[in-house]
Amino acid sequence: MKDLGPAHYFLGMELALTLSNLSLTETKYVVDLLKHANMHEAKPVTTPTVNGCRLSFSDGDPLSDPSEYRSIVGALQYLTLIRPNIAFAVNQVCQFMHQHTTVHWLAVKRILRYLNGTLTHGLLYSPSTLHLSAYFDADYAGDPYDRRSTGGYCVYLGTNLIS
Template sequence: MFLFRSDDCMVIILIYVDDILVTSNKESYLQDLLLQLQSRFAIKDLGDLHYFLSLEVSRTSEGLHLCQTKYISDLLQRTSLLDTKPVTTPMASGPTLSIHDGTPLLDGSEYRSTVGALQYCTLTRPDIAFAVNKLCQFMQSPTDLHWLAVKRLLRYLKGTPHFGLHFSRSSDFSLQCFTDADWASCPDDRRSTSGFCIFLGDNLVSWSSSKQKVVSRSSTEAEYRSIANGTAELTWLESILHDLGVVEKISDKDKNI
């Protein structure tokens, strides 16, 4: 990502291989940049953003909606679950999955490929972050029960393909971070799982669900580690907002944890 700023204008360029997104708070600057690029390179202007790296962008009167409907459909087609019956939750409430559950798969390549694809889904689907994180813990030696859990998650996506993120226009630049943690939830190593989500105003901009690096000796310790993770992400986001010229609008009272 490249950022160009002047006193009254900002241009952001996001480049991934041969795909480029360009945005600016001034249309004249945006057009001038495109003309300069076209004078040096053979580029094609595809107009307003609608589809980028499997992310679908829809504009409404209230803001932007990001989803991955086609990507999910292609994933269901690849796993022969396009006509499966949907479920209402991404994961069973219990019992907790373990590395010792079930019979090891003869070939775990499909499991690893599918879970890797599900990781990309979490770009717009924070509701499956916990389930995907759990399934990633069995990449080395997946079993038939782990594969059933993957299929359940795919069935959940089958029923919710249009779910995604909605970003609305707002003058509220306050940062709010919500964290949580369980305690010793993993039956294999007794490590806890941390989770956080961060809002910029009313818009969700960052989230995570991950197993903690060490064993917490109490629920209080697990919660503190989760708060530390959320605070680190909050600090990083504030530095990005500083580069974008937004941090001046954020006061200490607007940063809540």
């Protein structure tokens, strides 16, 4: 076995270790995904979803090639490990993996446009206290179709997001 020194790239993640912090980004992964989806020259947007937009099964026309939608949404799911800011939007489009339409594809494209404007965003871990805190929020039966609730959580160790 050979020591190759500190890791700089692992499973699509760029690792940058300094004396004061550890930075995790997936810039190359995002650029490759944007090129695969032919969205690398798309105009960036400031949010991954349109405020108040609710996706439904009845909106839009069915897509002719389901594999492209599934491939890109699956890649976005992996990206949520380092980019929790897109987790809600990706969760919304994942609900339509088996029956997606042109409206759902537009929602995926909006997420990609958001990523195009935030290529270098990721997680930053800094030395902090060992204080564990967790936050959870949910709506009550917010889904208009099946009355399911949507929830989300985040867990911090000091000031660092860990889950």
